[in-house]
Amino acid sequence: MFGKSNLMVFVCLLFVGNIVSGMDDNAVNVLLAKIKKADDPEGVKATIKTQIQKVETIFSGQKISTITIDKFPNKTRIDVNMPGVMTSTTCYNGKTAWEISPATGVREIKGKELDSIKLDMVRRIPSVNQRDVFEKIVVADKLETIGEFKCYKMTCTPKKEFNSTTPIVLYYDKEKLLLRKMNIVVDSKMGPMKMELTLEDYKKVNKMWVSMLSTIDQMGMKLKVKVLEYKINVKVDDSIFEKPKSK
Amino acid sequence: MFFKIKVFIVLLFFSCVVLSAEAQEDFSAIAEKTLNETWARIIKHNFEDKSANEKWQNIYKEARPGILKSRNSNELVRSINIMIAKFGQSHIQLMPPVSRKVKKAISLQLKTRSDKASLSVDVQKNVSGKAEKAKSEPMRGKAAGIGLRTCMADDKLCVLNVVPDSPAASAGVKMGDIIHSIHGFKFDLSKYTDLPWDMMADGMLTGNYGTRVSLELADPKGELQKRSLDRKAVQGSWIRFGAMPKISGIVEYEILKGNIGYIYMTPCFPQQIIQMHKIITDKLKNCKGLIIDLRNNPGGMITMAQGMAGWLSDKELDMGKMKTRNCPLQLKSYPQESAYIGPLAVIVNGGTFSTAEVFAAGMQDNKRAKIFGETTGGKCLPSVFFVLSTGYRLQTVFGDFIRINGERIEEKGVKPDVPVMSKHKDLLSGIDTVRETARKWLDK
Known part of the structure; x- marks a missing residue:
């Protein structure tokens, strides 16, 4: 019943299992505490109620500007502008999310796509503990090399309440404990899409270490995303997260 | 932060087309680099793994020596696009770094239209003859036509409609007139019968506001008439989307x-x-x-x-x-x-x-x-557009x-x-x- 090839797969899985069995939970918790402090040595994140980030990318010669406004714990709005081509806004008010574009109208975001936004929102709360988001965090024994950094590989499975069983893989460099890479599957309006995000050029902004340049690799295509501005605790009205009137 | 931009990758798909070129020094190195990157990109992104596809590999191997002999940008673009056409997939094409003057494209086409693949790639859009200075400053740079659209009817390239008060209407152009040539480019419809000649003609009739179009038409009596009309039927702003050639x-x-x-x-x-x-x-x-x-x-x-x-x-x-x-x-x-x-x-x-x-x-x-x-x-x-390290633009x-x-x-x-x-x-x-x-x- 157990053919040679099956046996080989079974042995390989055992082997792989041994490699990634990794740290015990206590050691992981210690590491998580260090990671939390690494990019926020002065504990600023606990005070962040709102944040505004302006980023810019050029893909295939096309400039794309994005402004993200977060009001924690559960409101976000993303305005994307491709000058001369189109604009698009996505907003989430803590319960419902919409995508609005003059060309394609208003679309309520539902199902897995909405779950994906909710998970993303919670995960990005500056003061959040990873243990509050992920029910299982596995750190591989073996360090992986990301660019010039030796990194911990952390495989994080979201809690059931987020309706996502796909783990997010995070890579933190061993020296500075800053996030260097992330692999994630995003549920988009067209279905699940694998993405790889590589972070670099960490600079101290608002007393925190913030990656000012990142690369998104999706379907083999890479986008360099540059942070132009990052503000915290700016007054933001709740109304900007609500559904706009349908035209 | 990454989440927000993900949707935009999937937006970057279109058809469209077009050409252009400039001479380069030390061309053999540029040709080799451009070819290598073109091939690597095509293989990397294709929806099927073509890296071991015998047909594609053979096409590439066969075309490579000829492509590397290209002496200038025109030859390089043309020879690579001929190779690409043999892959049998639409929406793959190489474009030069900088758009060349339309006139050059047409004259090149007239000389070299021995190959259907290059024809379909090269003739579309960007057209036109001598640019006349736009008299009306606010309209400068706007996309405009002469106020007519074309269609194929009974194997003839015909005027499908004429916009009232447009340059075409003022010149007496009427529905059903047969278009013989635009800018001296004769529409020889007996060859390449499956090409969308009307689409290509519509593209050739479009250009910057105030520029001139010359065309030869046959009226219902069959009398050939030459017209030289200014593009003043405004179609709006050009659509410019990244590395894609502009389109109206x-x-x-x-x-x-x-x-x-x-x-x-x-x-x-x-x-x-x-x-x-x-x-x-x-x-x-x-x-x-x-x-x-x-x-x-x-x-x-x-x-x-x-x-x-x-x-x-x-x-x-x-x-x-x-x-x-x-x-x-x-x-x-x-x-x-x-x-x-x-x-x-x-x-x-x-x-x-x-x-x-x-x-x-x-x-x-x-x-x-x-x-x-x-x-x-x-x-x-x-498809998606890439700008290669040599500046050439690849749609793949x-x-x-x-x-x-x-x-x-x-x-x-x-x-x-x-x-x-x-x-x-x-x-x-x-x-x-x-x-x-x-x-x-x-x-x-």
Whole structure:
């Protein structure tokens, strides 16, 4: 019943299992505490109620500007502008999310796509503990090399309440404990899409270490995303997260 | 932060085309680098793993020595595009770093049109003759035509319609006139009968406001007349989207006999969809039926097919799948409360490509519209533009569209429910045969 090839797969899985069995939970918790402090040595994140980030990318010669406004714990709005081509806004008010574009109208975001936004929102709360988001965090024994950094590989499975069983893989460099890479599957309006995000050029902004340049690799295509501005605790009205009137 | 931008990658798909070139020093090194990067990109992104595909490898190996002998940019682009054409997939092409003058493109074409592949790649768009300084400053740089569209009728390239008060109308150009040449480029329709000559002619007639078009037409009596007309029928701003060559947009509407609304639009970019929606809402919402004319529409952003469908149906329509190497992506419409829900006809022809084909297929598969005209061009692979390290621009494919019935659009095209072709005799009587057939169906 157990053919040679099956046996080989079974042995390989055992082997792989041994490699990634990794740290015990206590050691992981210690590491998580260090990671939390690494990019926020002065504990600023606990005070962040709102944040505004302006980023810019050029893909295939096309400039794309994005402004993200977060009001924690559960409101976000993303305005994307491709000058001369189109604009698009996505907003989430803590319960419902919409995508609005003059060309394609208003679309309520539902199902897995909405779950994906909710998970993303919670995960990005500056003061959040990873243990509050992920029910299982596995750190591989073996360090992986990301660019010039030796990194911990952390495989994080979201809690059931987020309706996502796909783990997010995070890579933190061993020296500075800053996030260097992330692999994630995003549920988009067209279905699940694998993405790889590589972070670099960490600079101290608002007393925190913030990656000012990142690369998104999706379907083999890479986008360099540059942070132009990052503000915290700016007054933001709740109304900007609500559904706009349908035209 | 990463989440927000992800949707925009999938927006970057269109059809379109075009050329250009500049001479370079030390050309052999540039040629080799450009070829290497072109090949690597094509293989890396294709929706099927072609790295071990014998046919593709052989084409590449056979073409490589010749390509490396290219002495200038024109030769390099042409020879690489000839190789690409042999792969048999649409939406892959190499373009030079900087657009060359249109005149050069046409003259090159006249000299070298021995190969169908290069012809289809090279002639489209960017056209035109001597640029005249625009007299009206605010219009400078706007896209404009002479106020006519063309169609194929009985194997002749004909004038399909003439916009009132346009340069074409003022010069006495009439429906049914036969176009023999534009800028000295003679339309030899006996060769390459499957090429969308009307689409190419429409592209050649478009240019910057105030520039001049010379054309030869035969009137109903068969008398050849030379015209030199200024492009002053404004079509709006050029659509500039990243490394894609610029393209002009047109959205026109009319209320036809029997209170049937008619919209002609090209291509499928956000500006056109916004205009289409506005026209329907402001002018055509009470029409008994609506015709969307997508003849000679080269496509656009893929999400615009979903957007258009959303303005034309209040129900979510399954528009098929986009197969990529990593994952299949679902295409569904974005239904709008204010959508037009009356009877709908969509007109297509052999010059209807890409996003416009996806839209037509989706409308047909969901029985939301009846499709009139001719089978679409069947060039429907989602693609993306890259700027290579040598500055050359590469459009290459990363996906394939699959209809809800499992069929591909690429190569097959979308077959009309009601096949109908333009007739020269009808045009001479002022009747657009295809549009009239759709109108009559809606009027019943």
